[in-house]
Amino acid sequence: MIFRLLLVLSVCLLVVSAGQVLAHDELEDGYFLVIDEEGRVVLETGIVVNVGDSFIDADNRKWEIYRVEGRTAFARSAGVVDLLGSENPTWFEGFLAWWRGLVQRVYPVQGEGQRVVSIYHTHTAESYEPTDGAAFKREGGGILEVGEALAEALRDKGIEVIHDKTNHSPQDAAAYDRSRRTVSKLLRRNPDLILDVHRDTARRAAYEDQVAGQEITKVMIVVGRQNPQMSATLGLAKRMKAEADEVHPGLIKGIFFAKGKYNQDMSPRVLLIEVGSHTNDREDAERGIALLADVIPTLVGVGAPGPGQSAGETRGSFNALWWVLGLSVLGVVGYLLVSTGSLKEAREKLSRYFSTEFKDVVRLGRPEGDRREGREQAGKSGERRPDRDGEG
Amino acid sequence: MPVGSIALLIAIVLVYFGLAHRVLDRMRLTDRQALLILLALIVGSFIDFTLLTRPIELMVNVGGAIVPIALAVWLLATADSPTEKVRGTVAIFVTGAAIYALAKIIPPEPTDNPFLDPSYVFAGVAGVVGYLSGRSRRSAFIAGMMGIVLADLAQMTENLIAGIAARTWLGGAGVFDTVILAGLLAVVLAEVVGETAERLVRTGEERSEASRRDPNREGDGTS
Numbered sequence: 001m002i003f004r005l006l007l008v009l010s011v012c013l014l015v016v017s018a019g020q021v022l023a024h025d026e027l028e029d030g031y032f033l034v035i036d037e038e039g040r041v042v043l044e045t046g047i048v049v050n051v052g053d054s055f056i057d058a059d060n061r062k063w064e065i066y067r068v069e070g071r072t073a074f075a076r077s078a079g080v081v082d083l084l085g086s087e088n089p090t091w092f093e094g095f096l097a098w099w100r101g102l103v104q105r106v107y108p109v110q111g112e113g114q115r116v117v118s119i120y121h122t123h124t125a126e127s128y129e130p131t132d133g134a135a136f137k138r139e140g141g142g143i144l145e146v147g148e149a150l151a152e153a154l155r156d157k158g159i160e161v162i163h164d165k166t167n168h169s170p171q172d173a174a175a176y177d178r179s180r181r182t183v184s185k186l187l188r189r190n191p192d193l194i195l196d197v198h199r200d201t202a203r204r205a206a207y208e209d210q211v212a213g214q215e216i217t218k219v220m221i222v223v224g225r226q227n228p229q230m231s232a233t234l235g236l237a238k239r240m241k242a243e244a245d246e247v248h249p250g251l252i253k254g255i256f257f258a259k260g261k262y263n264q265d266m267s268p269r270v271l272l273i274e275v276g277s278h279t280n281d282r283e284d285a286e287r288g289i290a291l292l293a294d295v296i297p298t299l300v301g302v303g304a305p306g307p308g309q310s311a312g313e314t315r316g317s318f319n320a321l322w323w324v325l326g327l328s329v330l331g332v333v334g335y336l337l338v339s340t341g342s343l344k345e346a347r348e349k350l351s352r353y354f355s356t357e358f359k360d361v362v363r364l365g366r367p368e369g370d371r372r373e374g375r376e377q378a379g380k381s382g383e384r385r386p387d388r389d390g391e392g
Numbered sequence: 393m394p395v396g397s398i399a400l401l402i403a404i405v406l407v408y409f410g411l412a413h414r415v416l417d418r419m420r421l422t423d424r425q426a427l428l429i430l431l432a433l434i435v436g437s438f439i440d441f442t443l444l445t446r447p448i449e450l451m452v453n454v455g456g457a458i459v460p461i462a463l464a465v466w467l468l469a470t471a472d473s474p475t476e477k478v479r480g481t482v483a484i485f486v487t488g489a490a491i492y493a494l495a496k497i498i499p500p501e502p503t504d505n506p507f508l509d510p511s512y513v514f515a516g517v518a519g520v521v522g523y524l525s526g527r528s529r530r531s532a533f534i535a536g537m538m539g540i541v542l543a544d545l546a547q548m549t550e551n552l553i554a555g556i557a558a559r560t561w562l563g564g565a566g567v568f569d570t571v572i573l574a575g576l577l578a579v580v581l582a583e584v585v586g587e588t589a590e591r592l593v594r595t596g597e598e599r600s601e602a603s604r605r606d607p608n609r610e611g612d613g614t615s
Binding site for chain 1 (some may be wrong): 407437438453456494495496497498499500501502508509510511512513514543547550551554556557558559561563564565566568569570
């Protein structure tokens with residue numbers, strides 16, 4: 001047995017050695033083109049596009065990707081999206097609005113609280129080739145300066161900014177796990193918004209534009225769809241775009257709803273933004289992200305007595321809530337069915353669980369002997385605890 | 393924070409901690425011990441220590457690394473037999489090597505991965521490898537947690553050799569770190585795999601028992 005395990009270990013070590021060769025610090029060259037049914041380009045991005053992804057473009061048209069061939073993705077239109085979703089609030093949203101109004105009348109908030117925005121970079125090495133000299137710099141790329149441009153613009157508006165420049169290199173599959181720890185640290189300050197600032201890998205023209213009379217690179221918001229609270233994140237992303245469309249039309253290139261979760265499962269206030277591409281000038285990206293700073297005060301509720309939230313965002317949060325609860329119930333039911341094999345036995349197991357385990361918790365204050373006695377009784381009544389013997 | 397976000401966070405925290413308590417309860421801990429450890433994981437999530445600043449920065453979170461490491465050592469030390477102890481220890485190293493290798497092999501972008509986000513893949517693989525090499529729920533739990541810690545330490549060594557000034561922060565996301573997630577997922581997988589295997593064995597035994605009693609039933613086409 002031990003010999004077999006050592007053999008597995010050796011194989012793993014061999015794989016590690018191979019991994020050293022395969023590991024790369026840089027993204028592959030090239031980009032994906034998303035085209036519509038008439039062959040028009042809807043999106044150009046270095047982010048890998050998959051079937052099931054969707055994209056809300058600058059004009060708020062939603063595109064759903066249904067086929068991917070090589071580096072070309074095919075999308076069909078899913079209509080125009082109402083970003084704020086405020087036209088037909090549900091009865092529950094109406095109730096929440098009424099409740100908020102009532103609370104504010106009874107306990108009026110004096111003045112406004114200090115808003116906090118946190119900025120970090122999962123891919124700290126990302127750079128802008130024309131101005132930084134390379135597309136990646138392991139010691140810290142131009143993306144850090146783009147983040148700082150946003151931080152300074154927000155500080156000028158009286159917002160407290162925490163710009164975390166922790167290096168999460170190398171840019172491998174564990175980079176988001178490493179930056180998860182940074183997000184955790186940032187969350188301790190209870191920020192109103194957390195931004196993971198990246199840059200894309202596409203052609204220069206894909207992001208280059210002129211907005212508010214300045215040469216800038218546009219910004220794309222990325223929302224991960226492998227995240228239990230994706231609806232809440234998407235709600236926030238839509239609101240950011242809606243605010244930007246009001247203040248600086250054309251600044252936001254769109255919202256890409258992609259595979260992955262990008263640490264957005266840590267809080268519904270985490271967004272990932274792509275500011276330009278590696279082919280753009282860093283100065284353009286700095287000007288672009290500085291314009292985004294004009295949007296953020298409204299987004300985080302500066303000047304408002306409470307935290308600002310649109311009907312669409314509230315709906316997103318509650319949609320996510322039902323998903324979390326639904327998936328949890330599904331998981332428990334699935335486990336019960338797998339472990340018992342029939343609905344009847346599953347029901348019995350569940351009722352045994354409630355009659356013994358909860359009683360245990362309630363009796364926490366009582367001596368250990370009493371609870372042991374309870375467990376022994378449960379054991380006699382047929383409750384199986386196969387794990388207790390250590391062997392699976 | 394908006395009311396919708398608060399409700400969502402409360403639900404996620406309740407589900408997560410409920411699962412964590414059930415998993416700890418499976419580790420031969422009493423309810424009181426399981427609750428105390430859960431509390432230590434949560435409170436410890438807010439405490440960090442810096443162990444090294446040069447030549448590379450190494451930080452440790454109490455809830456995300458020190459409590460899980462202490463728990464793993466205690467579970468190993470109190471294992472029933474020397475075989476189980478050795479098996480658990482080997483499982484840790486196998487899982488650590490697998491996770492470190494995986495981070496290098498699978499594509500760096502979550503969008504480029506054929507199945508799930510790498511975080512889920514790491515936790516899942518840690519669980520599967522931990523269970524297969526340890527063959528018990530306890531070993532799976534230990535290997536899942538410690539495998540992630542070992543992989544982080546291996547990455548730190550690589551950074552040190554390559555001269556990258558990146559921070560290593562063991563268990564930095566506290567109770568929500570991949571260290572804990574991997575441990576929990578390992579037990580959930582072990583539970584599902586173990587229970588399914590046991591049920592299959594039980595069904596097989598019952599069927600052979602029945603056919604022994606009534607040989608005419610054998611081969612009647614039931615599956």
